[in-house]
Amino acid sequence: MRRLSFTASVVLILVAGFHATAADARQSAPPAPATGTGTLIVYGDIAMFLPPGNPDNCILRNRFKRGDPVGFRMFVADPSTGKREESAQLVVHLTVAGKTVDLPMRYRATPAQPERQFWVAKWVVPQDTPTGIVRYTVSATDKYGRTGEFKPFEVQASQLTIVE
């Protein structure tokens, strides 16, 4: 019995040791991509870009009427740090009535408003735009030649939509 208990203890220790090793491996720091490698992570939303002071300026929405200013707000994260990639250049690509409209975005932070660390672009819905969904993506490129792309969630009701 004593020998049996000893054997069981050894087995238990071995299994527990393996268990601990596996857990440690899972918890070890993940390998970070080398600087300047990987794919940029691009994300953001759309909002109403009315003039400052208007109570509806910058409210989130995805339904716009003709003449409404659609605002795109985006952020670009470096995949190895998760932090903003300052050198990124972004372009919104809208597919409207079978044509692609490219909108370059500008970095919003200024010396007076340094906290606005995101990129913006505005598209005023043309009067001849048909009602319905307008697909869009946002592409980004940085100084290392890395690229990234944003696509909105694939939910019909949430797409950028032109309404009467």
Next chain:
Amino acid sequence: MRTSLRRLQPWALAALIAVAVGSTLAGQGQAPPAAPGRGRAAGPPPAPPETQSGHPSGKLVIWGDLASFDVPGTLPTHCIQTNRFKRGQRVGFRMTAVDGGSGEVENTAVLVAHVKYAGSTIDVPMRWRGQGAFPAAEYPRQPSEMWTGVWVVPADAQPATLSYTVTATDRFNRTATFSPFINLVSQLAIVE
């Protein structure tokens, strides 16, 4: 060794099995749905997602937005994007989690939205939509990149702007926090 194992006492066998099972389940990441009102697919916990090769790599990054989760799904306001909600409306949090190095969805991430309301923080667990049923009328495919959570604006809520964040932890113990863009007008707001 084989003889010893064959003659192993029940307590030792039970301990071995417990350790082995613990080893298998540890770090599987995706928490099963636990809170009510989290969507139409709520039910028994789904099986843990499969391991994704090449993960982890780089940072865990999360992002998302707000939408009206009004029900039923046939309502014209269902799933439209907004940040203004009335009492009784269902605030929908939609998020995704990305393995930074691969750029792929990190499906083991467990996300929780934290809403500051009436002096306290309400935690809203989020559900990964890569498993279970999904309404084909709304989604052209399984929304495997999406996590969702719902918070219903209390009937006695006062008009206010609320702040919220979303946190995530994955099976590799990577963590991430999301905060919406800082513009005040875009924040989650309760309106009359």
